[in-house]
Amino acid sequence: MSATGSRSRKAGARAAPASAPAAAAAAPAAAPAAAKPAAALPFAITPDAMLKELAALRDKLAQGAKRLGDFTEDDLAIATTPADEVYREDMVRLYRCRPTDAKRKGIAVLIVYALVGRYQMIDLETDRSFVRKLLAEGIDVYYLDWGNPTQAHRWLTIDDYVSGYLDNCVDVVREREGIEQINLMGICQGGIFSTCYAALFPEKVERLILTVTPIDFHGDIGAQVRGSGYMNLWARSLAPADIDALVDSMGNSPGTSIGFSFLMMNPIGNLAKYSIELLDILDDDQKLLGFLRMERWISDRPNNPGEVVRQWFKDLYQGNKLVKNELVLDGRVVDLKRITMPVLNIYAEGDVVVPNSCSQGMQGRFGSKDYTELGVPGGHIGTFVGGKAQKILAPSIVKWLTERKRSRTPKGA
Amino acid sequence: MSDDHLASLYAGWTEVVPEAFRMLMPGAASAANPAAPSASAAAPGRAATPFPVAQIGATLGVFDGVLTQLYQSYLPLFAQGKVTAEPFEAMAQTASKAFDAMLLPLQQTPVGLPSADAWPTLSASALPGAAQLQLGIERTFGGLGEAFGLGPARQLQEAWREMLVASVAKQRAQAEYLALVAQAFATGTTTLMRELQAMAARGERVESLLAFIRMWAKAVDAPLHDAMQHGAGLDATAKVIRASTAHRQQVQTLVGIASTALHVPTRDDMSEAFREIQELKRELRRLKRALPAAAQKKLVARKERAA
Numbered sequence: 240m241s242a243t244g245s246r247s248r249k250a251g252a253r254a255a256p257a258s259a260p261a262a263a264a265a266a267p268a269a270a271p272a273a274a275k276p277a278a279a280l281p282f283a284i285t286p287d288a289m290l291k292e293l294a295a296l297r298d299k300l301a302q303g304a305k306r307l308g309d310f311t312e313d314d315l316a317i318a319t320t321p322a323d324e325v326y327r328e329d330m331v332r333l334y335r336c337r338p339t340d341a342k343r344k345g346i347a348v349l350i351v352y353a354l355v356g357r358y359q360m361i362d363l364e365t366d367r368s369f370v371r372k373l374l375a376e377g378i379d380v381y382y383l384d385w386g387n388p389t390q391a392h393r394w395l396t397i398d399d400y401v402s403g404y405l406d407n408c409v410d411v412v413r414e415r416e417g418i419e420q421i422n423l424m425g426i427c428q429g430g431i432f433s434t435c436y437a438a439l440f441p442e443k444v445e446r447l448i449l450t451v452t453p454i455d456f457h458g459d460i461g462a463q464v465r466g467s468g469y470m471n472l473w474a475r476s477l478a479p480a481d482i483d484a485l486v487d488s489m490g491n492s493p494g495t496s497i498g499f500s501f502l503m504m505n506p507i508g509n510l511a512k513y514s515i516e517l518l519d520i521l522d523d524d525q526k527l528l529g530f531l532r533m534e535r536w537i538s539d540r541p542n543n544p545g546e547v548v549r550q551w552f553k554d555l556y557q558g559n560k561l562v563k564n565e566l567v568l569d570g571r572v573v574d575l576k577r578i579t580m581p582v583l584n585i586y587a588e589g590d591v592v593v594p595n596s597c598s599q600g601m602q603g604r605f606g607s608k609d610y611t612e613l614g615v616p617g618g619h620i621g622t623f624v625g626g627k628a629q630k631i632l633a634p635s636i637v638k639w640l641t642e643r644k645r646s647r648t649p650k651g652a
Numbered sequence: 653m654s655d656d657h658l659a660s661l662y663a664g665w666t667e668v669v670p671e672a673f674r675m676l677m678p679g680a681a682s683a684a685n686p687a688a689p690s691a692s693a694a695a696p697g698r699a700a701t702p703f704p705v706a707q708i709g710a711t712l713g714v715f716d717g718v719l720t721q722l723y724q725s726y727l728p729l730f731a732q733g734k735v736t737a738e739p740f741e742a743m744a745q746t747a748s749k750a751f752d753a754m755l756l757p758l759q760q761t762p763v764g765l766p767s768a769d770a771w772p773t774l775s776a777s778a779l780p781g782a783a784q785l786q787l788g789i790e791r792t793f794g795g796l797g798e799a800f801g802l803g804p805a806r807q808l809q810e811a812w813r814e815m816l817v818a819s820v821a822k823q824r825a826q827a828e829y830l831a832l833v834a835q836a837f838a839t840g841t842t843t844l845m846r847e848l849q850a851m852a853a854r855g856e857r858v859e860s861l862l863a864f865i866r867m868w869a870k871a872v873d874a875p876l877h878d879a880m881q882h883g884a885g886l887d888a889t890a891k892v893i894r895a896s897t898a899h900r901q902q903v904q905t906l907v908g909i910a911s912t913a914l915h916v917p918t919r920d921d922m923s924e925a926f927r928e929i930q931e932l933k934r935e936l937r938r939l940k941r942a943l944p945a946a947a948q949k950k951l952v953a954r955k956e957r958a959a
Contacts, residue, residue, distance in 0.1 A: 277736035280845070281852035283859050286731050292860055293723040300716045307709050312702040393923065394930035403937055466877045476886040481894050488900045490923065495664070502665055507873040509665065510672050514715045515866055517708075534704050538662065569934070 296518065303521030310531065317532050318359035320370050322382075326411040330386025333408045335415070339374045346640050347379035347416045348448070349409065353428030354400075354547065355497050357539050358384050360623055361426070364532055367624045372633035378640070381412050383429075387541040393490040395544035397551070398568035401435045409436070409443050420445035420580075422640060427451050427593065427619070428551075431561065437580065438573045446643060447578060447607075448636060450585045451593050451619050454575075454604060457559040458597035467591040469504040474556030482552045486545040494540030501537075504591065533624070562604060581609035583639045585632070587622040588614045611639060662707040666714055673718045675837045676868055677725045678739045726861055737845040744838035748831070804913035811909055815902035818895070825895035829888040836879040840872030847871065 326333035350370075352358040361382065362370040373380050383405070388395065412421050423444050425433030430452025437444045459468040477485075486492075502509045520526040560566040566573040582605050586598040595614075602610045615632050617625035622632060701709070729735055844867060851857070858864050879885045904919060911918045 277738050278849055279734045279736055279852065280848045281857040282730065282735045282864070283857040284730050284861060284864075286727050288859075289723055289727060289730060289861055292862060293719065296719055296862065297716055300712050300719075304709050304712050307705045307712075308701060310702065310705055315702045315705070390922070391926050391929070394927045399930070399934070403933070463881065465874065465881065469881070472881060472886055473889060476890045477893065481890065481897065484897045484901065485893065488897050488904060490919075499664060506668075507672075507869055507876055510669055511869050513666060513708075513711045514669055514673070514718070515862070515869060517712070517715070518862075521712075531704060531708065534708065538659075538704060538707075 299518060299521055303517075303527075306521065306524070306527065307531075310528070314528060315531055315535060317364065317535055318362040319365060320362045320368060320374070325381075325415065326408060328404060328407060330388060330392070331404045331408070332384040332386065333411055334382055334384065336370055336374055336380040336382070338379060339371075341375050341377045343379065344377040344637075344641060344644070346377075346422060346644060347381065347412060347418070348373065348422045348424050348640070349412050350380065350382040351405065351423065351425045351429035351433050352383065352385070353426060354385050354541065354543050355428060357536060357541065358382055359536050359539075360620060363536060363624050364529065367529075367626075367629060369623045369629075369633055372629065373637065376633065376637040378637060379416070381408075383408055385541065387494070388491055388544050389542070390490050393545045396546045396568075397432070397435065400547070401432050402439065402569060405432060405436050406440060406443075409440070413443065418445075419443070422446045422448065424448040424450065424636070425452060426623075427453075431555070434561070434575070434578070435566070435568060435573050438575055438577045439568065439571060441577050441579060444580050445645075446581045446583070446640065448583045448585070448639075449598075450632075451587050451590055451598065451622060452584070453555075453593045453597040454584075454601050455559065455562045455597050456555050457562075458599075459594040462594070462596040464591070464594060466505060468594040468597075470500070470592065471556060471594070471597070473500075474552045477552070477557075479553055479557065482549060482557075486549045490545050491542040492545065492548045494542050497543060498538060498540040501592075562601075575604050576606035579606040579608075581611075581643050582607045583611045583613065583636065585613045585615055585622070585635075587617050587619055587628075589616070589618045589621065592619040609643070659703070659707055662704065662711065666707075666711045669711070669714055670718050673722060673865075675743075675834075675841075675872075676865065677722060678729055678743050722865070723861060737849070740841055740845055744841040748834045748838045804909050807909045808906065811902065811906045815899070815906055818899040818902040822892075822895040822899045825888070825891040829892050832879050832885055832888050833876065836875040837872050839875040839879075841868070843875065844868055844871035 321337040322334040323337065324332050325335045350358075350361060352361065362368045365371065370380055370382070385400075385404075409421055409423070413419065420443055423433045423437060423446075425431070425448070427450070430449040431454075433447060434449065434452065434454065437447045456471065459471050474482075517530075520530055554560045554566055558565070561573060562575070564572065564574050564576070584598065584601055586593075586595050588595070590598075599612065599614075602612070613635055615622045615628050615635075617628040622628045729739060847867070848858070858867070880889070908918045908920065
């Protein structure tokens, strides 16, 4: 979802030991208490040095702008893993990645991404691709592209996604693979859809993998962390009537509004990202390319159907109905106890979009006796694209799946 | 998606960059408009570049202007030699006061707007002699207008008034939100001054303005989160959302009246049609679910072939 950039972590000043006279002049103790003249701040900056620094910075910016102009469409391409469309319905597309030379394990996974961002995040760059890592381990990978809903789709509900599009896609994978049950992997909001699906259609899910998924939407209450869980707070600060008015007047929630709300979760960090932090990467082509590809993904926010937004805010953020087994989709209760298949629940240790307290400790909530929880370094998006996390996430999932692999039950057997 | 769609987020956010850094400019410079992007860091030609090269190029241009203005504004300060916390504290206070001043006129209820009687007065201020003209039109054509279906003109006028009231409420909510932001920036600046004084006591020094800018960004981050995650900040956010929604509803009312009068399908008409289509799709899904498994298989295969 967010990937709003790293927070400004630079200490700012290099603490250099002051010369003796400067230190004496700067020390507050040197000032007589009675007269209390304003204490000097520890600046050791001369106008000449400032002008030189400015000239150097402007030169760096100019060089950076020139370097930007050299990049081609191919340089910035994201989601380049070869894949074939195997099913389409309305604006939804189901893709199957072409297998690599790796020895196939006979395990197929359907990846379900969130509606608030595009699926390309799982395949951002060739060397930072979650999908490529799975393929390299011999996993067959399917993924869903939810597309960009128009006003014609404003009445789509969570149930339309779960019992409609997702169920149809699961059936296609079952048919293609010739199996009764599939492995379902959900990311964030896609994790909620996958959870609902596994509860409503347990007979079609062999194993469930959740990543950065908020199951307990009130888990952050009393466990507030600075800079974390904004969406939970914003949603709860609105009255149900506000949400109704918002949805009724907007229809769909525009993608740009969603993008802006993610930026507002870390305003200073995002200001720094487009200014003082950008300066730091201008002379490093690899970092600059990584930044631009991430920007390409971040800015591509689809619209969200109004009725999904209404349910998401009222039933989940406000009512916390999923974890209470009170969520009703198309007249059917989503009962987490019906999720008896093995569950792997992965959370990002530095996640500020979905606080850890909303996704951790769900063991007793599901009906499954085979529940595994795994913390991965990085933030909400860093879990999928960060260097450290890349070494952990895909290998852990493959290991978990392989350990639980059972001989395939042919469909209809 | 189109580049225009993708670029719109940048257009909004990069405008915030100079506004935020202006909080760090001492004295008169803070009141001036941010510097225009310089030619040296100008964005590459948009048509020839892949997204988001042009957008980031433009951002570099904006930041170049911001840096130039920032450095120029600090030159006189550092030329004096000894720099104290006073100008920074004054700067923080100025920012807060500026937002408080902005709030003042918005706190007053726009009494003239909701009242139908006051409307001619308002019109008169915009167009001398209009009040008399409007009164004449009302007397002459008022009842006739209603009879011949010109009633929408009256409805439009009423809706227009409501929209203006909602617009003022929206601006007020935004100003209240911005006042909190300014206060958080002021708190961050005060914290930074304390840190600098502690550095001075330890014999450490700041040798570059860029380093100081980084320190400032770090210092304002925490108070901004503290302000926005708790009580007043959340209330202010909710109020902005509420007021913006109310304003949007009034605009929609206005457009709805005009559309109806012109026999153009309204937003509600379209929405209702979309709702019915979605209901039919749901019904189809239910019917499909009720089919025997063999028939369902055929359906999936057919859909797959179509793909």
